[in-house]
Amino acid sequence: xxxxxxxxxxxxxxxxxxxxxxxxxxxxxxxxxxxxxxxxxxxxxxxxxxxxxxxxxxxxxxxxxxxxxxxxxxxxxxxxxxxxxxxxxxxxxxxxxxxxxxxxxxxxxxxxxxxxxxxxxxxxxxxxxxxxxxxxxxxxxxxxxxx
Numbered sequence: 602x603x604x605x606x607x608x609x610x611x612x613x614x615x616x617x618x619x620x621x622x623x624x625x626x627x628x629x630x631x632x633x634x635x636x637x638x639x640x641x642x643x644x645x646x647x648x649x650x651x652x653x654x655x656x657x658x659x660x661x662x663x664x665x666x667x668x669x670x671x672x673x674x675x676x677x678x679x680x681x682x683x684x685x686x687x688x689x690x691x692x693x694x695x696x697x698x699x700x701x702x703x704x705x706x707x708x709x710x711x712x713x714x715x716x717x718x719x720x721x722x723x724x725x726x727x728x729x730x731x732x733x734x735x736x737x738x739x740x741x742x743x744x745x746x747x748x
Contacts, residue, residue: 626702629709677737
């Protein structure tokens with residue numbers, strides 16, 4: 602059922618996660634030098650200080666899972682399981698933001714951007730989608746009992 606509310610939740614969560622490819626996560630100031638943290642790593646000017654490959658992989662996997670789940674609308678239990686897994690991945694991604702920021706430097710000043718909160722928003726949307734899919738599954742099972 603592509604026109605259901607859970608599809609909207611999943612689509613918005615996927616778009617938010619996909620937008621992380623192009624957004625800046627934080628401005629990091631170390632020794633009065635500005636470093637930029639985005640999905641590709643931590644940069645000082647044009648110089649790459651730390652590679653963001655794990656973050657890129659997480660964002661890519663999560664976005665692909667969201668896209669895949671939309672088209673599994675006939676397999677509701679599988680949708681719920683995959684969405685639960687994506688919630689764990691999103692929370693891991695959120696944790697990776699802080700790990701990359703604080704484990705990379707000593708005595709750091711950080712100005713996080715709004716993109717840092719998007720994995721949490723996506724996880725909440727996934728949880729809302731799981732609830733809506735569960736309600737659909739309950740409705741289908743109750744209709745099967747009447748036959």
